[in-house]
Amino acid sequence: MTPEDFESWSRRAADWGAEYRRTLGDRPVRAQTDAGEIYRAIPTAPPQTGEDMEAIFEDFEKIILPGMTHWQHPRFFAYFPANAAPVSVVAEYLVTAMAAQCMLWQTSPAATELETRMMEWLRDAVGLPGGFSGVIQDSASSATLAAMLVMRERALDWQGNTRGLAGGPVPRVYSSDQVHTSIDRAAWVSGIGQDNLIKIPADATGSMPPEALDAAIRADIDAGYKPAGLVICVGGTSTGAIDDVPALIEVARKHDLYVHVDAAWAGAAMICPEFRPLWAGVEDADSITFNPHKWMGASFDCSAHLVKEPELLVRTLAYQPEYLKTHGQNGIINYSEWTVPLGRRFRALKLWFLLRFYGLEGLQAIIRDHVRWSNGLCERLRNTPGVEIVTEPSLSLFSFRRDGATDDETQAAINKINDEGRIYLTQTRVRDRIAIRFQAGSFTLTEPDIDIAYDVICDGLGLTERTAK
Ligand code: PLP
Numbered sequence: 001m002t003p004e005d006f007e008s009w010s011r012r013a014a015d016w017g018a019e020y021r022r023t024l025g026d027r028p029v030r031a032q033t034d035a036g037e038i039y040r041a042i043p044t045a046p047p048q049t050g051e052d053m054e055a056i057f058e059d060f061e062k063i064i065l066p067g068m069t070h071w072q073h074p075r076f077f078a079y080f081p082a083n084a085a086p087v088s089v090v091a092e093y094l095v096t097a098m099a100a101q102c103m104l105w106q107t108s109p110a111a112t113e114l115e116t117r118m119m120e121w122l123r124d125a126v127g128l129p130g131g132f133s134g135v136i137q138d139s140a141s142s143a144t145l146a147a148m149l150v151m152r153e154r155a156l157d158w159q160g161n162t163r164g165l166a167g168g169p170v171p172r173v174y175s176s177d178q179v180h181t182s183i184d185r186a187a188w189v190s191g192i193g194q195d196n197l198i199k200i201p202a203d204a205t206g207s208m209p210p211e212a213l214d215a216a217i218r219a220d221i222d223a224g225y226k227p228a229g230l231v232i233c234v235g236g237t238s239t240g241a242i243d244d245v246p247a248l249i250e251v252a253r254k255h256d257l258y259v260h261v262d263a264a265w266a267g268a269a270m271i272c273p274e275f276r277p278l279w280a281g282v283e284d285a286d287s288i289t290f291n292p293h294k295w296m297g298a299s300f301d302c303s304a305h306l307v308k309e310p311e312l313l314v315r316t317l318a319y320q321p322e323y324l325k326t327h328g329q330n331g332i333i334n335y336s337e338w339t340v341p342l343g344r345r346f347r348a349l350k351l352w353f354l355l356r357f358y359g360l361e362g363l364q365a366i367i368r369d370h371v372r373w374s375n376g377l378c379e380r381l382r383n384t385p386g387v388e389i390v391t392e393p394s395l396s397l398f399s400f401r402r403d404g405a406t407d408d409e410t411q412a413a414i415n416k417i418n419d420e421g422r423i424y425l426t427q428t429r430v431r432d433r434i435a436i437r438f439q440a441g442s443f444t445l446t447e448p449d450i451d452i453a454y455d456v457i458c459d460g461l462g463l464t465e466r467t468a469k
Contacts, residue, residue, distance in 0.1 A: 001053075005053070009053060009057075010093075010097075012057070017089065021086060021444075024070055024072055024073050024074070024444070025073065025074050025075070025449075027070055027073065027421075028070075028421030028422070029069065029070055029073045029075055029076055029078075029418075029421060030069045030070075030078075030421070030424045031066065031067050031068055031069045032066070032419070032421065033067045037067065038063060038064070038067040041063045042063065069424070071084075072084060072442065072443075072444065073442065073444070074442050074444040074446060075422060075423040075442070075445070075449050075452060075453060076424050076441075077423055077424060077425050077439055077440065077441075077442075077453060078425055078426040078439075079237075079426055079439075080237070080264075080265045080294050080295070080439060080441060081294055081295055081439070081441030081442055082293055082294060082300050083293075083294070083296070083297045083441070083442065083443045084293075084297070084298075084299030084300065085297035085357075085358070085443050087297075087350075087353050087354055088297060088299045088350035088353060090353065091349045091352070091353035091354070092299050092349075092350055094349065095345065095346045095347075095349050098346070100346055101343055101344065102335075102344045102346045103324075103334070103335075103336040103342050103343050103344050104326060104334045104336060105329065105332040105333060105334055106326045106329070108346065109332075111346040111348060111349075112333055112334075112335060114348040114349065114352055115134075115135070115136055115335060115347070115348035116133075116333060117348075117352075118348045118351040118352055118355070119133065119135065120134070121351075121355055122134065122304050122306075122351070123306055125271045125360055126268075126271055126290070127270060127273065128282070128283055128288070128306060131283075131308055132288070132307065132308060133306070133307060133308075133310045134304055134306045134307070135307075135310070135313075135338040135339060136302055136304060136305070136347040136348060137289070137303040137304075137305045138301045138341065138345075138347075139291075139301055139303050140180075140182060140262060140264035140290070140291050140303045141185065141186070142339065142340060142341070143287075143289035143303050143304075144182050144183055144186045144260060144262055144289060145182075145185075145186040145189055145190065145340060146305065146313055146316070146338070146339060147186075147258070147286075147287040147289075147305075147307075148183075148186040148187065148229065148231075148260070149190050149316050149317065149340075150229075150258055150286075150287070150312045150313060150316045151171065151173055151190075151192075151228040151229030151258045151260070152165075152171050152190050152192055152228060153312075153316045154228065154229075154312065155171040155227070155228035155229070156169065156171065156226075158315060158316075160191070161316070164191070169225070169226035170196060170224075170225050170226060171192055171225075171226050171227075171228035172192075172197075172198055172217075172220050172225045172226065172227050172228060173192055173196065173197050173198070173229045173231060174198045174200060174208075174213055174216060174217065174227070174229070174231070175199055175200070175208070175230070175231040175233065176200055176201070176202045176207065176208035176233050176236075176241065177199040177200065177201050177208075178206060178208075178238065178239070178243075179199070179231055179233045179236060179262060180233075180236065180262060180264065182262070182264075183231050184197060192228070196225070198216050198220070200212045200213055202241055205244070206236070206239070206240075206241030206242055206243075206394070207241070207242065207243045207244040207247075207248075208243060208244075208248065210244060210251050213230070213248060213251050213252075214251045214254070214255075217251070217255045217257075221255075227255050227256075227257055228257065228258065229257050229258040229259065229260060230248060230249075230251075230252040230257045230258075230259045230260070231260050232248055232249070232259060232260070232262070232285065233262055234261055234262065234263035234266050234267065234278065234279045235263055235264070235265045235266025235267070235269075235394065235397075237265070238428040238429070238437075239390075239394065239397065239399055239430060239435075239437075240265075240391070240393075240394025240395060240397040240398075241394070242266070242279070242394060245261070245279050245280060245281040245285075246280060246281030246284070249285060253284075258286050258287070258312075259284075259285040259286050260285065260289070261279070261282055261285045261287070261289070262289055263279060263282075263288060263289065263290040264289060264290055264294060264303070265291065265294050265295060265397075266278065266279070266394075267279075267288070267290020267291070268290060268291070268292065268294060268363075268367065269295065269367050269371070269395050271296075271360055271363055271367065272364045272367055275371075275395065285308075286307065286308050286309065287305070287306070287307045288307075289303060289304065289305045289306075290303070290304055291303045292304055292351060292354075294441070295367065295370075295441050296354070296363060297358070297363065297366075297443050298347075298350050298351050298354050299350055301345075301347065302347050302350065302351060305338075307338075310338060313337070313338040313339075314338060317337055317338065317339065317340065318334075318337035319337075320337075324336075324342075366443060367396075369445075369447075370396040370440040370441055370445065371396045371440075373396075373440050373445070373447055373450045374393055374396035374397070374438065374439065374440040374450075375393050375398075376450065376469070377438065377440070377450050377453060377454060378392070378393050378398045378400075378438075380454055380467050380469060381400055381454070381457070383467045384458065384463060384465065384466065385463070385465045386402055386461065386465070387400055387402065387403060387461070387463065388400060388401055388402070388403040390430050390435040391435070396439050396440040397437065397438070397439040398437075398438055399428060399430060399435035399436060399437045399438065400436055400438070401433075401434070401435050401436055401461075402461040402462070402463070405461075407433060410427065410433075410434045410435070410436060411427060411434055413436070413460045413461050413462070414426070414427050414436055416460045417456055417460035420456060420460070422452055423453050423456045423457075425437065425438060425457075438453075451469070
Protein backbone atom coordinates (compact mmCIF):
# COMPACT_ATOMS: atom_id res chain seq x y z
CA MET A 1 0.00 0.00 0.00
CA THR A 2 1.49 3.35 -0.95
CA PRO A 3 1.49 6.15 1.64
CA GLU A 4 -1.21 7.89 -0.43
CA ASP A 5 -3.40 4.77 -0.48
CA PHE A 6 -2.82 4.32 3.24
CA GLU A 7 -4.02 7.86 3.79
CA SER A 8 -7.10 7.47 1.66
CA TRP A 9 -8.09 4.11 3.18
CA SER A 10 -7.49 5.40 6.68
CA ARG A 11 -9.84 8.29 5.93
CA ARG A 12 -12.36 5.87 4.47
CA ALA A 13 -12.16 3.72 7.61
CA ALA A 14 -12.55 6.79 9.83
CA ASP A 15 -15.58 7.97 7.82
CA TRP A 16 -17.04 4.50 7.98
CA GLY A 17 -16.51 4.34 11.77
CA ALA A 18 -18.15 7.72 12.31
CA GLU A 19 -21.18 6.77 10.20
CA TYR A 20 -21.36 3.39 11.94
CA ARG A 21 -21.48 5.02 15.35
CA ARG A 22 -23.98 7.65 14.15
CA THR A 23 -26.46 5.04 12.89
CA LEU A 24 -25.75 2.29 15.39
CA GLY A 25 -29.04 2.66 17.23
CA ASP A 26 -30.96 1.67 14.07
CA ARG A 27 -29.32 -1.75 13.83
CA PRO A 28 -30.45 -4.90 15.63
CA VAL A 29 -28.20 -5.17 18.66
CA ARG A 30 -27.39 -8.86 18.42
CA ALA A 31 -26.20 -10.38 15.15
CA GLN A 32 -29.18 -11.97 13.47
CA THR A 33 -27.21 -14.54 11.47
CA ASP A 34 -27.33 -18.32 11.81
CA ALA A 35 -24.36 -20.41 12.88
CA GLY A 36 -21.99 -21.10 9.95
CA GLU A 37 -23.43 -18.44 7.65
CA ILE A 38 -20.38 -16.16 7.72
CA TYR A 39 -17.92 -19.05 7.57
CA ARG A 40 -19.57 -20.39 4.43
CA ALA A 41 -19.43 -16.95 2.80
CA ILE A 42 -15.62 -16.84 3.08
CA PRO A 43 -13.67 -18.64 0.32
CA THR A 44 -11.99 -21.86 1.37
CA ALA A 45 -8.50 -20.58 0.43
CA PRO A 46 -6.74 -17.20 0.33
CA PRO A 47 -6.27 -15.55 -3.09
CA GLN A 48 -3.00 -16.33 -4.88
CA THR A 49 -2.63 -12.72 -5.96
CA GLY A 50 -3.50 -9.53 -4.11
CA GLU A 51 -7.02 -8.16 -4.39
CA ASP A 52 -8.34 -4.69 -4.86
CA MET A 53 -9.03 -2.80 -1.61
CA GLU A 54 -12.44 -1.73 -2.93
CA ALA A 55 -13.48 -5.39 -3.15
CA ILE A 56 -12.08 -6.18 0.29
CA PHE A 57 -13.89 -3.25 1.86
CA GLU A 58 -17.12 -4.11 0.06
CA ASP A 59 -16.98 -7.67 1.41
CA PHE A 60 -16.36 -6.34 4.91
CA GLU A 61 -19.64 -4.48 4.71
CA LYS A 62 -21.54 -7.24 2.88
CA ILE A 63 -20.28 -10.36 4.71
CA ILE A 64 -18.83 -9.31 8.04
CA LEU A 65 -21.07 -6.52 9.25
CA PRO A 66 -24.30 -8.58 9.38
CA GLY A 67 -22.45 -11.06 11.60
CA MET A 68 -21.47 -8.46 14.17
CA THR A 69 -23.17 -7.99 17.53
CA HIS A 70 -23.04 -4.30 18.27
CA TRP A 71 -21.42 -3.83 21.65
CA GLN A 72 -21.44 -0.04 21.33
CA HIS A 73 -25.19 -0.03 20.72
CA PRO A 74 -27.11 2.15 23.19
CA ARG A 75 -29.42 -0.75 24.05
CA PHE A 76 -26.78 -3.37 24.72
CA PHE A 77 -27.95 -4.75 28.08
CA ALA A 78 -26.29 -8.19 27.88
CA TYR A 79 -23.26 -9.54 29.79
CA PHE A 80 -21.29 -6.49 30.94
CA PRO A 81 -20.54 -3.55 28.64
CA ALA A 82 -17.33 -3.22 26.63
CA ASN A 83 -17.48 0.48 25.94
CA ALA A 84 -15.09 1.99 23.44
CA ALA A 85 -15.73 5.71 23.70
CA PRO A 86 -14.91 7.44 20.38
CA VAL A 87 -12.02 9.31 22.02
CA SER A 88 -10.40 6.01 22.96
CA VAL A 89 -10.91 4.74 19.41
CA VAL A 90 -9.03 7.78 18.13
CA ALA A 91 -6.17 7.01 20.52
CA GLU A 92 -6.21 3.37 19.40
CA TYR A 93 -5.90 4.48 15.81
CA LEU A 94 -2.70 6.35 16.70
CA VAL A 95 -1.43 3.35 18.65
CA THR A 96 -2.14 1.05 15.73
CA ALA A 97 -0.49 3.44 13.29
CA MET A 98 2.69 3.50 15.39
CA ALA A 99 2.34 -0.21 16.19
CA ALA A 100 5.06 -0.27 18.82
CA GLN A 101 5.67 -3.40 20.85
CA CYS A 102 6.00 -1.98 24.32
CA MET A 103 7.36 -4.95 26.26
CA LEU A 104 10.25 -3.07 27.88
CA TRP A 105 10.85 0.48 28.99
CA GLN A 106 13.37 1.01 26.19
CA THR A 107 11.08 -0.38 23.50
CA SER A 108 9.00 2.78 24.02
CA PRO A 109 9.70 4.79 27.19
CA ALA A 110 6.56 6.88 26.59
CA ALA A 111 4.35 3.80 26.79
CA THR A 112 5.84 2.69 30.10
CA GLU A 113 5.93 6.08 31.72
CA LEU A 114 2.44 7.05 30.61
CA GLU A 115 1.21 3.69 31.92
CA THR A 116 2.75 4.41 35.32
CA ARG A 117 1.07 7.79 35.45
CA MET A 118 -2.30 6.49 34.20
CA MET A 119 -2.32 3.77 36.85
CA GLU A 120 -1.69 6.45 39.46
CA TRP A 121 -4.58 8.48 38.05
CA LEU A 122 -6.88 5.46 38.15
CA ARG A 123 -5.75 4.40 41.61
CA ASP A 124 -6.53 7.86 42.94
CA ALA A 125 -9.76 8.08 40.94
CA VAL A 126 -11.21 4.97 42.61
CA GLY A 127 -10.08 6.15 46.04
CA LEU A 128 -7.20 3.75 46.65
CA PRO A 129 -4.22 4.93 48.68
CA GLY A 130 -0.80 5.79 47.28
CA GLY A 131 0.71 2.47 48.34
CA PHE A 132 -0.69 0.75 45.24
CA SER A 133 1.21 0.55 41.96
CA GLY A 134 -0.47 -0.44 38.75
CA VAL A 135 0.01 -2.22 35.47
CA ILE A 136 -2.34 -2.54 32.52
CA GLN A 137 -3.11 -6.18 31.84
CA ASP A 138 -4.88 -7.29 28.69
CA SER A 139 -7.79 -8.64 30.70
CA ALA A 140 -9.02 -9.22 34.23
CA SER A 141 -8.44 -12.91 33.52
CA SER A 142 -4.73 -12.21 33.07
CA ALA A 143 -4.60 -10.02 36.19
CA THR A 144 -6.20 -12.79 38.23
CA LEU A 145 -3.87 -15.37 36.76
CA ALA A 146 -0.86 -13.23 37.66
CA ALA A 147 -2.21 -12.78 41.20
CA MET A 148 -2.86 -16.50 41.56
CA LEU A 149 0.67 -17.28 40.39
CA VAL A 150 1.93 -14.96 43.14
CA MET A 151 -0.28 -16.82 45.65
CA ARG A 152 1.23 -20.09 44.49
CA GLU A 153 4.85 -18.95 44.56
CA ARG A 154 4.49 -17.23 47.90
CA ALA A 155 2.93 -20.36 49.42
CA LEU A 156 5.60 -22.63 47.91
CA ASP A 157 8.50 -20.52 49.16
CA TRP A 158 9.11 -19.33 45.57
CA GLN A 159 9.96 -22.83 44.38
CA GLY A 160 6.93 -23.57 42.17
CA ASN A 161 8.38 -22.09 38.98
CA THR A 162 11.51 -24.18 39.36
CA ARG A 163 10.29 -27.44 40.77
CA GLY A 164 6.72 -27.58 39.58
CA LEU A 165 3.94 -28.57 41.91
CA ALA A 166 4.44 -32.32 42.20
CA GLY A 167 5.51 -33.60 45.59
CA GLY A 168 5.35 -30.26 47.44
CA PRO A 169 2.68 -28.82 49.69
CA VAL A 170 -0.69 -28.38 47.96
CA PRO A 171 -1.69 -24.69 47.79
CA ARG A 172 -5.34 -23.85 48.35
CA VAL A 173 -7.18 -20.74 47.18
CA TYR A 174 -10.58 -19.61 48.50
CA SER A 175 -13.41 -17.67 46.93
CA SER A 176 -17.18 -17.48 47.05
CA ASP A 177 -19.29 -19.40 44.55
CA GLN A 178 -20.16 -16.10 42.86
CA VAL A 179 -16.79 -15.45 41.25
CA HIS A 180 -16.28 -15.28 37.51
CA THR A 181 -14.97 -18.30 35.62
CA SER A 182 -11.64 -16.50 35.16
CA ILE A 183 -10.90 -17.44 38.78
CA ASP A 184 -11.44 -21.13 38.00
CA ARG A 185 -9.30 -20.88 34.91
CA ALA A 186 -6.53 -19.12 36.82
CA ALA A 187 -6.59 -22.08 39.23
CA TRP A 188 -6.32 -24.49 36.30
CA VAL A 189 -3.55 -22.63 34.50
CA SER A 190 -1.50 -21.92 37.63
CA GLY A 191 -1.44 -25.63 38.37
CA ILE A 192 -3.33 -25.09 41.62
CA GLY A 193 -6.24 -26.99 40.13
CA GLN A 194 -10.00 -26.79 40.40
CA ASP A 195 -10.10 -29.13 43.39
CA ASN A 196 -7.87 -26.73 45.32
CA LEU A 197 -10.03 -23.70 44.59
CA ILE A 198 -12.40 -23.89 47.51
CA LYS A 199 -15.68 -22.19 46.66
CA ILE A 200 -17.63 -21.17 49.70
CA PRO A 201 -21.34 -20.64 49.05
CA ALA A 202 -22.39 -17.01 49.32
CA ASP A 203 -25.11 -16.20 51.82
CA ALA A 204 -28.29 -14.27 51.06
CA THR A 205 -26.33 -10.99 51.00
CA GLY A 206 -24.10 -12.34 48.20
CA SER A 207 -21.01 -12.57 50.38
CA MET A 208 -19.16 -15.66 51.51
CA PRO A 209 -19.61 -15.88 55.29
CA PRO A 210 -16.25 -15.06 56.98
CA GLU A 211 -16.73 -17.80 59.57
CA ALA A 212 -17.18 -20.36 56.77
CA LEU A 213 -13.96 -19.12 55.18
CA ASP A 214 -12.14 -19.40 58.48
CA ALA A 215 -13.48 -22.91 59.05
CA ALA A 216 -12.48 -24.02 55.55
CA ILE A 217 -8.94 -22.70 56.02
CA ARG A 218 -8.57 -24.36 59.41
CA ALA A 219 -9.84 -27.67 58.08
CA ASP A 220 -7.35 -27.45 55.20
CA ILE A 221 -4.45 -26.75 57.56
CA ASP A 222 -5.46 -29.75 59.66
CA ALA A 223 -5.59 -31.87 56.51
CA GLY A 224 -2.06 -30.81 55.51
CA TYR A 225 -2.88 -28.32 52.75
CA LYS A 226 -1.17 -24.97 52.34
CA PRO A 227 -3.68 -22.07 52.29
CA ALA A 228 -2.28 -19.61 49.75
CA GLY A 229 -4.78 -16.99 48.76
CA LEU A 230 -8.22 -15.48 48.81
CA VAL A 231 -10.11 -14.05 45.84
CA ILE A 232 -12.72 -11.50 46.85
CA CYS A 233 -15.65 -10.81 44.55
CA VAL A 234 -16.82 -7.22 44.12
CA GLY A 235 -19.55 -7.34 41.49
CA GLY A 236 -20.01 -10.97 40.42
CA THR A 237 -20.94 -11.55 36.82
CA SER A 238 -24.16 -13.43 37.41
CA THR A 239 -26.00 -11.04 39.72
CA GLY A 240 -23.41 -8.50 40.92
CA ALA A 241 -22.66 -10.26 44.22
CA ILE A 242 -20.36 -8.35 46.55
CA ASP A 243 -18.29 -9.90 49.30
CA ASP A 244 -17.90 -8.45 52.78
CA VAL A 245 -14.42 -7.13 52.05
CA PRO A 246 -13.11 -6.14 55.53
CA ALA A 247 -14.45 -9.24 57.30
CA LEU A 248 -12.88 -11.55 54.73
CA ILE A 249 -9.56 -9.73 54.67
CA GLU A 250 -9.42 -10.01 58.45
CA VAL A 251 -9.71 -13.80 58.16
CA ALA A 252 -7.15 -13.88 55.36
CA ARG A 253 -4.64 -11.89 57.40
CA LYS A 254 -4.92 -14.32 60.32
CA HIS A 255 -3.82 -17.09 57.98
CA ASP A 256 -1.28 -15.11 55.95
CA LEU A 257 -3.18 -15.39 52.66
CA TYR A 258 -2.48 -13.20 49.63
CA VAL A 259 -5.69 -11.31 48.83
CA HIS A 260 -6.82 -10.51 45.30
CA VAL A 261 -10.02 -8.57 44.56
CA ASP A 262 -11.87 -9.13 41.30
CA ALA A 263 -13.88 -5.98 40.62
CA ALA A 264 -13.63 -6.32 36.84
CA TRP A 265 -17.00 -4.67 36.23
CA ALA A 266 -17.88 -2.86 39.48
CA GLY A 267 -14.48 -1.25 39.99
CA ALA A 268 -15.18 1.51 37.46
CA ALA A 269 -18.15 2.67 39.57
CA MET A 270 -15.75 3.42 42.42
CA ILE A 271 -14.82 6.66 40.69
CA CYS A 272 -18.11 7.80 42.29
CA PRO A 273 -17.41 8.24 46.02
CA GLU A 274 -20.97 7.26 46.96
CA PHE A 275 -20.42 3.70 45.68
CA ARG A 276 -17.14 3.14 47.52
CA PRO A 277 -18.80 1.79 50.68
CA LEU A 278 -19.51 -1.31 48.56
CA TRP A 279 -15.83 -2.20 48.68
CA ALA A 280 -14.88 -0.41 51.93
CA GLY A 281 -11.70 -1.94 53.31
CA VAL A 282 -10.34 -2.82 49.88
CA GLU A 283 -7.18 -0.83 50.61
CA ASP A 284 -6.10 -3.77 52.80
CA ALA A 285 -6.04 -6.16 49.82
CA ASP A 286 -2.77 -7.07 48.09
CA SER A 287 -4.04 -7.01 44.53
CA ILE A 288 -7.11 -5.51 42.82
CA THR A 289 -8.29 -5.67 39.25
CA PHE A 290 -10.95 -3.75 37.36
CA ASN A 291 -11.56 -3.16 33.71
CA PRO A 292 -11.61 0.34 32.22
CA HIS A 293 -12.59 -1.60 29.07
CA LYS A 294 -15.92 -2.48 30.62
CA TRP A 295 -17.69 0.47 32.22
CA MET A 296 -15.18 3.27 31.84
CA GLY A 297 -15.03 3.69 28.08
CA ALA A 298 -11.49 2.57 27.25
CA SER A 299 -11.70 0.33 24.22
CA PHE A 300 -10.87 -3.32 24.77
CA ASP A 301 -8.34 -4.35 25.97
CA CYS A 302 -7.48 -2.44 29.12
CA SER A 303 -7.55 -4.01 32.55
CA ALA A 304 -6.14 -2.16 35.55
CA HIS A 305 -4.18 -4.32 37.98
CA LEU A 306 -3.18 -2.53 41.18
CA VAL A 307 -0.85 -4.20 43.64
CA LYS A 308 0.76 -3.30 46.93
CA GLU A 309 4.01 -5.11 46.27
CA PRO A 310 4.90 -5.23 42.58
CA GLU A 311 8.13 -7.00 43.59
CA LEU A 312 6.04 -10.13 44.17
CA LEU A 313 4.76 -10.05 40.59
CA VAL A 314 8.30 -9.48 39.34
CA ARG A 315 9.66 -12.28 41.49
CA THR A 316 6.98 -14.59 40.08
CA LEU A 317 7.02 -13.57 36.43
CA ALA A 318 10.27 -11.81 35.47
CA TYR A 319 12.75 -13.64 33.31
CA GLN A 320 15.77 -11.63 32.25
CA PRO A 321 17.94 -13.08 29.51
CA GLU A 322 20.66 -10.72 28.31
CA TYR A 323 18.67 -9.71 25.23
CA LEU A 324 15.87 -8.28 27.42
CA LYS A 325 18.07 -6.30 29.79
CA THR A 326 18.16 -2.51 29.79
CA HIS A 327 21.60 -1.26 30.68
CA GLY A 328 22.50 2.25 31.75
CA GLN A 329 19.09 3.39 32.99
CA ASN A 330 18.22 3.28 36.66
CA GLY A 331 14.78 2.96 38.19
CA ILE A 332 12.98 1.91 35.03
CA ILE A 333 10.00 -0.43 34.98
CA ASN A 334 9.68 -3.24 32.47
CA TYR A 335 5.96 -3.95 32.69
CA SER A 336 6.32 -7.28 30.89
CA GLU A 337 7.89 -8.49 34.14
CA TRP A 338 4.54 -7.89 35.85
CA THR A 339 2.48 -9.88 33.34
CA VAL A 340 2.37 -13.34 31.79
CA PRO A 341 2.74 -12.25 28.13
CA LEU A 342 6.02 -10.64 27.11
CA GLY A 343 4.65 -8.58 24.22
CA ARG A 344 2.59 -5.55 25.14
CA ARG A 345 0.35 -3.14 23.27
CA PHE A 346 0.52 0.55 24.09
CA ARG A 347 -2.68 0.60 26.13
CA ALA A 348 -2.12 3.68 28.26
CA LEU A 349 -2.67 6.18 25.44
CA LYS A 350 -6.41 5.52 25.20
CA LEU A 351 -6.75 5.95 28.95
CA TRP A 352 -4.92 9.26 28.80
CA PHE A 353 -7.14 10.52 25.98
CA LEU A 354 -10.27 9.21 27.70
CA LEU A 355 -9.59 10.60 31.16
CA ARG A 356 -8.61 13.99 29.78
CA PHE A 357 -11.56 14.19 27.37
CA TYR A 358 -14.29 13.34 29.89
CA GLY A 359 -12.62 14.36 33.12
CA LEU A 360 -13.60 12.32 36.15
CA GLU A 361 -16.83 14.27 36.50
CA GLY A 362 -17.88 13.35 32.97
CA LEU A 363 -17.32 9.66 33.63
CA GLN A 364 -19.02 9.83 37.02
CA ALA A 365 -22.11 11.38 35.43
CA ILE A 366 -22.37 8.51 32.93
CA ILE A 367 -22.06 5.80 35.58
CA ARG A 368 -24.51 7.54 37.91
CA ASP A 369 -27.09 7.76 35.11
CA HIS A 370 -26.72 4.05 34.40
CA VAL A 371 -27.24 3.10 38.03
CA ARG A 372 -30.23 5.42 38.37
CA TRP A 373 -31.90 4.32 35.13
CA SER A 374 -31.36 0.64 35.85
CA ASN A 375 -32.82 0.99 39.34
CA GLY A 376 -35.76 2.89 37.82
CA LEU A 377 -36.43 0.10 35.33
CA CYS A 378 -36.23 -2.46 38.11
CA GLU A 379 -38.90 -0.55 40.07
CA ARG A 380 -41.10 -0.24 37.02
CA LEU A 381 -40.86 -3.96 36.35
CA ARG A 382 -41.49 -4.72 40.03
CA ASN A 383 -44.71 -2.74 39.80
CA THR A 384 -45.80 -4.49 36.63
CA PRO A 385 -48.20 -7.37 37.32
CA GLY A 386 -46.64 -10.71 36.33
CA VAL A 387 -42.97 -9.78 36.89
CA GLU A 388 -40.80 -11.29 39.59
CA ILE A 389 -37.59 -9.44 40.50
CA VAL A 390 -35.16 -12.30 41.12
CA THR A 391 -32.15 -10.33 42.37
CA GLU A 392 -32.12 -6.73 43.51
CA PRO A 393 -29.97 -4.15 41.74
CA SER A 394 -26.28 -4.30 42.41
CA LEU A 395 -25.18 -0.97 40.92
CA SER A 396 -26.76 -1.21 37.44
CA LEU A 397 -27.38 -4.99 37.33
CA PHE A 398 -30.53 -6.87 38.37
CA SER A 399 -32.41 -9.96 37.28
CA PHE A 400 -36.05 -10.84 36.80
CA ARG A 401 -38.41 -13.20 35.01
CA ARG A 402 -42.10 -13.70 34.37
CA ASP A 403 -43.65 -14.81 37.60
CA GLY A 404 -44.08 -18.59 37.65
CA ALA A 405 -42.33 -19.13 34.30
CA THR A 406 -40.47 -22.38 33.69
CA ASP A 407 -36.84 -22.22 32.55
CA ASP A 408 -37.89 -23.07 29.00
CA GLU A 409 -40.44 -20.27 29.01
CA THR A 410 -37.91 -17.76 30.36
CA GLN A 411 -35.34 -18.78 27.76
CA ALA A 412 -37.96 -18.57 25.01
CA ALA A 413 -38.82 -15.03 26.16
CA ILE A 414 -35.14 -14.03 26.04
CA ASN A 415 -34.79 -15.46 22.54
CA LYS A 416 -37.91 -13.63 21.41
CA ILE A 417 -36.60 -10.35 22.86
CA ASN A 418 -33.20 -10.74 21.21
CA ASP A 419 -34.68 -11.80 17.86
CA GLU A 420 -36.80 -8.65 17.88
CA GLY A 421 -33.52 -6.78 17.78
CA ARG A 422 -34.07 -3.49 19.59
CA ILE A 423 -32.45 -4.65 22.80
CA TYR A 424 -30.05 -7.42 23.80
CA LEU A 425 -30.26 -9.28 27.10
CA THR A 426 -28.79 -12.50 28.44
CA GLN A 427 -29.76 -15.06 31.04
CA THR A 428 -28.20 -16.32 34.22
CA ARG A 429 -28.96 -19.04 36.73
CA VAL A 430 -30.04 -18.04 40.24
CA ARG A 431 -30.78 -20.72 42.84
CA ASP A 432 -30.92 -23.19 39.99
CA ARG A 433 -33.49 -21.37 37.91
CA ILE A 434 -33.04 -19.21 34.84
CA ALA A 435 -33.46 -15.49 35.30
CA ILE A 436 -33.16 -12.62 32.83
CA ARG A 437 -30.19 -10.41 33.49
CA PHE A 438 -30.30 -6.68 32.83
CA GLN A 439 -27.38 -4.31 33.11
CA ALA A 440 -27.26 -0.72 31.93
CA GLY A 441 -23.79 0.32 30.87
CA SER A 442 -23.54 1.55 27.30
CA PHE A 443 -21.91 4.96 26.98
CA THR A 444 -24.51 5.86 24.36
CA LEU A 445 -27.50 4.80 26.48
CA THR A 446 -30.17 7.47 27.06
CA GLU A 447 -33.22 7.42 29.31
CA PRO A 448 -35.65 6.91 26.38
CA ASP A 449 -33.72 3.73 25.54
CA ILE A 450 -34.75 2.41 28.95
CA ASP A 451 -38.39 3.05 28.02
CA ILE A 452 -37.88 1.08 24.82
CA ALA A 453 -36.32 -1.72 26.89
CA TYR A 454 -39.35 -1.74 29.19
CA ASP A 455 -41.76 -2.12 26.26
CA VAL A 456 -39.70 -4.81 24.52
CA ILE A 457 -39.36 -6.76 27.79
CA CYS A 458 -43.10 -6.56 28.47
CA ASP A 459 -43.85 -7.75 24.92
CA GLY A 460 -41.28 -10.54 25.24
CA LEU A 461 -42.77 -11.72 28.54
CA GLY A 462 -46.29 -11.50 27.13
CA LEU A 463 -47.40 -8.93 29.69
CA THR A 464 -50.49 -6.94 28.87
CA GLU A 465 -50.65 -4.59 31.82
CA ARG A 466 -47.99 -1.87 31.75
CA THR A 467 -46.87 0.46 34.47
CA ALA A 468 -46.29 4.13 33.79
CA LYS A 469 -42.94 5.58 34.75
N1 PLP B 1 -14.42 -10.87 36.50
C1 PLP B 1 -15.70 -10.53 36.32
C2 PLP B 1 -16.55 -10.24 37.52
C3 PLP B 1 -16.24 -10.47 35.03
O1 PLP B 1 -17.52 -10.16 34.86
C4 PLP B 1 -15.41 -10.73 33.93
C5 PLP B 1 -15.93 -10.65 32.57
O2 PLP B 1 -17.02 -10.23 32.32
C6 PLP B 1 -14.07 -11.08 34.18
C7 PLP B 1 -13.62 -11.14 35.46
C8 PLP B 1 -13.14 -11.38 33.05
O3 PLP B 1 -12.83 -10.20 32.39
P1 PLP B 1 -11.84 -10.19 31.15
O4 PLP B 1 -12.69 -10.43 29.96
O5 PLP B 1 -11.23 -8.83 31.17
O6 PLP B 1 -10.85 -11.27 31.37
